[in-house]
Amino acid sequence: MKTVTVNIVTPDGSVYDSEVTMVIAKTTSGEIGVLAGHIPMVAPLTIGSVKLKKADGTTDVAAVSGGFIEVRPEKISILAPSAEVASSIDIARAKEALARAEGRLQKKQDDIDFTRAELSLKRAMNRINVHEGNI
Known part of the structure; x- marks a missing residue:
């Protein structure tokens, strides 16, 4: 091939x-x-x-x-x-990023950039899924 x-x-x-x-x-x-x-x-x-x-x-x-x-x-x-x-994804760092992004999204403050927090959440979830083979 x-x-x-x-x-x-x-x-x-x-x-x-x-x-x-x-x-x-x-x-x-x-x-x-x-x-x-x-x-x-x-x-x-x-x-x-x-x-x-x-x-x-x-x-x-x-x-x-x-x-x-x-x-x-x-x-x-x-x-x-x-x-x-x-194989090179630091899973602990990815899970920390996921927790931070979830925390930002749960806050109902005006100074939170929700679009940026959502993108951060998606990136962290993607890294975790790729590392764990859930693709």
């Missing part, structure tokens, strides 16, 4: 660089699956998981917090504000 190089990059540097047979990502229009040789495209990503299927039958999973996927026939690049491969 044909493979394609996938790079996941954040402002802090490269998070993932490997050959895969298929990438499954959540875009703002829905979930997409991309194989080697796909026509060029760019799509905005939502907070969610990116599944990276390898030729040996294994699947790597990364948590991304939005960004873009750029597809070219020979290479797929994912540019995200933050991203973590499942």
